[in-house]
Every structure is written in structure tokens, then in C-alpha cells.
Amino acid sequence: MPGIFSSRYRTLMTGMLVLVLLSAFEALAVTTAMPTISAELNGLRFYALAFAAPFATGVLAMVITGTWSDRSGPRLPLITTVAMFTAGLLIAGFADSMAVLVLGRVVQGFGGGMVVALYVVVARIYPGELHPKVFAAFAAAWVVPSLVGPLAAGLVTEHLGWRWVFLGVAALVVPAVVLLVPSLRDPRLGRPVDRVPGPWPLGQTAAGVVVGVAVLVLHLVTGDTLHWSPLLLVAAAVAALVMIGFAIRRLVPAGTLGFQPGLPSVVGMRGLVGATYISAEIYLPLLLVDHFGLSPSLAGLVLTTGALTWSTGSWLQSRLGDRAQDVILIRAGTAMIGTAVLIAMATAIWSLPAAVAIVGWAVAGGGMGLMYPRFSVLLLRYSTESQQGFNSSAGQIMEYTGMSVALAATGALFAVLIGFGGVLAYVAPFVLALLLAAAAFSRAGRVVPSSAGPEQVEGVPTGAAPVDARS
Numbered sequence: 001m002p003g004i005f006s007s008r009y010r011t012l013m014t015g016m017l018v019l020v021l022l023s024a025f026e027a028l029a030v031t032t033a034m035p036t037i038s039a040e041l042n043g044l045r046f047y048a049l050a051f052a053a054p055f056a057t058g059v060l061a062m063v064i065t066g067t068w069s070d071r072s073g074p075r076l077p078l079i080t081t082v083a084m085f086t087a088g089l090l091i092a093g094f095a096d097s098m099a100v101l102v103l104g105r106v107v108q109g110f111g112g113g114m115v116v117a118l119y120v121v122v123a124r125i126y127p128g129e130l131h132p133k134v135f136a137a138f139a140a141a142w143v144v145p146s147l148v149g150p151l152a153a154g155l156v157t158e159h160l161g162w163r164w165v166f167l168g169v170a171a172l173v174v175p176a177v178v179l180l181v182p183s184l185r186d187p188r189l190g191r192p193v194d195r196v197p198g199p200w201p202l203g204q205t206a207a208g209v210v211v212g213v214a215v216l217v218l219h220l221v222t223g224d225t226l227h228w229s230p231l232l233l234v235a236a237a238v239a240a241l242v243m244i245g246f247a248i249r250r251l252v253p254a255g256t257l258g259f260q261p262g263l264p265s266v267v268g269m270r271g272l273v274g275a276t277y278i279s280a281e282i283y284l285p286l287l288l289v290d291h292f293g294l295s296p297s298l299a300g301l302v303l304t305t306g307a308l309t310w311s312t313g314s315w316l317q318s319r320l321g322d323r324a325q326d327v328i329l330i331r332a333g334t335a336m337i338g339t340a341v342l343i344a345m346a347t348a349i350w351s352l353p354a355a356v357a358i359v360g361w362a363v364a365g366g367g368m369g370l371m372y373p374r375f376s377v378l379l380l381r382y383s384t385e386s387q388q389g390f391n392s393s394a395g396q397i398m399e400y401t402g403m404s405v406a407l408a409a410t411g412a413l414f415a416v417l418i419g420f421g422g423v424l425a426y427v428a429p430f431v432l433a434l435l436l437a438a439a440a441f442s443r444a445g446r447v448v449p450s451s452a453g454p455e456q457v458e459g460v461p462t463g464a465a466p467v468d469a470r471s
Helices: 010-040 044-072 075-093 098-125 128-140 143-159 163-185 202-222 230-250 263-281 283-291 301-323 326-349 354-381 385-420 424-447
Strands: none
Touching (some): 010 044, 010 075, 010 128, 010 143, 010 283, 010 301, 044 075, 044 202, 075 098, 098 354, 143 163, 143 301, 230 385, 263 283, 263 326, 263 354, 283 301, 283 424, 301 326, 301 354, 326 424, 354 385, 385 424
């Protein structure tokens, strides 16, 4: 069988990897630069909101992109989401206040549907046997950004200004799209599947709007952005959580919130693991800069180590293939994240050398690399062709929503505790991350159908149909 870089796939694979690489660089660079941005724009109270804003709009983008890709092919959805991603970068790059920067992040979030479109491209173009290698290559595309991204972002922030972190990435998107365009002419990427039912699902789109708005409201009331009474803030936060809980059921497979075996748990684990990782990751650079006095470029090393080991773990799981059971890798990954969070907590509490936290976070990256590609493989394995867009968007939506809720919780804890001084405010997000890691470990065994036995073939029981995400 031809490899993922054979002449048949080379141009498409290269174009997709460039997009993933730019997205990875932006994520690592912004996380590195955000402490400086919030200080310069006097926007520390918007710190968590700046990360949550693209997650909120990303939920709506993924709902639309998934359905759009199923109905007309992923070509136009991919181009549109890349354009929105670029527009958001430009707005953030020219922002003169933290509020405008958050607006740019809101627009940028609509580019989150790009990942869904890429998943559908992979599903339509590559045979199932190559999916683990493709997703491992996506993870490997983080290697160069992880090596140079945080350090480069720190140096750019210190010497050229943080605006070039956004504007530089925006400038590189254009040649990336030019590289990808020839591959998008493949007829399989510009047509619907044969079995797409009925009219456009307006209910799902409305649910996406509700989740996105509720996420933004949740962050506004849990941060230090509104001067309401504590009782009103708590009531608004509870209402936002209830809205998210009801609306998201329309956007994910039945049983996802209850972690039912098979596809529902795969989607649910995406949200739980994503929430675990980001609860600790975005506060590590802040801890290193504010509490340990590191420069942005040195603090960015924590992201470098995590991203490098993420890529290494992804490569390892692709080499293991079917020799390693999915459940074992996912349990190992969640245990590794929990270990890394404990190391970060110990560093903050006992004022250990900053290098301890930087090296310790490499354990978390390795854990993510072991399990995240498996989530993607399982998701497509359990999907029929007409469900590839919906299920891909469901995985991304659950991840974004889980991370958004976790960021709201950590933002609230940080805002309340920062006034007490010391490291308490920095430790609280790590405590939450540790609890989430324990929950993820306990649910890892449900990613395979409960009926799976010795006759199971690649995670799907013999003779069983893929799970219908719309049931």
C-alpha cells in the first residue's frame, strides 16, 4: 500500500501539514506571549477569556463545518475556516486594548472548523489503514513549532513586540493555502455523500449558538470582568452551565455525557482530557513569569518540552499500531498527565527550581501523544461515511467545550485567590487538573464497545455496524 507521502498523496499531505504547523505555532506562541500581552494592555482579568473566546465560537464553527462537509464536501468549508482564522489573527495583531484582542480571538475561533474539515479530508482520501499514520504526522507537525515556537514567540515579544506573534502567522497562511489549492481539486472533496438526509439541521446550528454564547457568558461571570453582586454572578454561571448541558446533547452522539461505551465515550474523553491538559498548561507560563521571574522566552520552554514529547508519544503509538490496545494507551496517557500536574504543583508549593516544572511537563506531553491520535482513529472507525463530518465535529466540540468550562473554573479560582498573594492562585488550577485526570483515567476503559470480545476487529465487534451519532 502506498505511504502517506507517496506520489498519490504527497501534495495533499504537505498542504495539510503546513496548516497544522501554522495552527500549532499560533497556539504555542500565543500561550507564550499572553502574560506580556495582558500586562501591556492591562488585561489580566481577561486572561482566561482570551483563551476561551476562540473555543466558544469554535463550537459553532464546528457544528456548521461538520454538517457542511457532509453535505457538500470539505473543500469550501476548509477554505472558509482558514480565512476566518486569518482574519482573527489580523484583528488581534492590531488590537489597542484587551477587549479588541479578545474580539480577534472570537473571530479566530471560527477558524476552529478547519480541523473538522481536515478530518473529513482524511476520511475521504486516505484508506483506513493509513489513518493512524496521518494523525501521527499531524502530531509530528508540532515538532518544529515546539522546537522554535515558544522561544521564537518569546524573542519576538521581547524585541519586536507581541503583535508580530499574530501578524507573522497571518502572513504565512497565504502561501500555505496556495500550496493546498491544487489538492483540493480532487472531486471527492467537492461533493456530498449519497446518504445525507433531509434539510439543513437548524436545531443543531441553534444548539451550537447556545453553547457558544453560554461559554462566553460563563467566562464573563467567572472572571473579574463584571461588577455584579456575588449572588447574581453565581446564578448566571449556573444558568450558563445548564444551557451548555442541555444544548450540547444535540451536538454529540447520544450517551456522550454519560460516557456510554464506544463512540460516545471516545467523544466524551476528548472533552475530559482536553479540559485536564489546558487547566494546567495555560497557567504554567504565567506561574513561571509572574512567580519565578522567568522571561517569556524561557517560560515558553515548558510548552516546547510538552509539544516535543507529544510528538514523540504520537510517533510511538503509530509504530505500535494494533499491538497496543487502545484502552491501555489511553490509561497510560491520563496517568502521565496526572503525574506531570503533581510535579507542577510541587514546584509551585515548595518553590522548586523552575526547570523541574519544565521537565515535568514533558511527561504530560508524552501522555497526550500516546492517546490523542487514538481518539481520532477510533472516531473515524466508528463512523459511516455520512457521519464523518458530524462525528468529527462532535469530537472537536466536546474538546472545545470541556476546555472552555475548565478555563472558566480555573479563571474563577485564579481571580478569587490572586488577592491573597503567594502561590495559592497558581496552585488551584493544578488541583482541578488533577481531579479531571483521575476522572479520565477511570473512564478510559469505555472507549471500546461493551460487547467487544476476542472476535473484535480494530475496536469494532465483528458484524456490528458503526454507531449512529444521530440516534
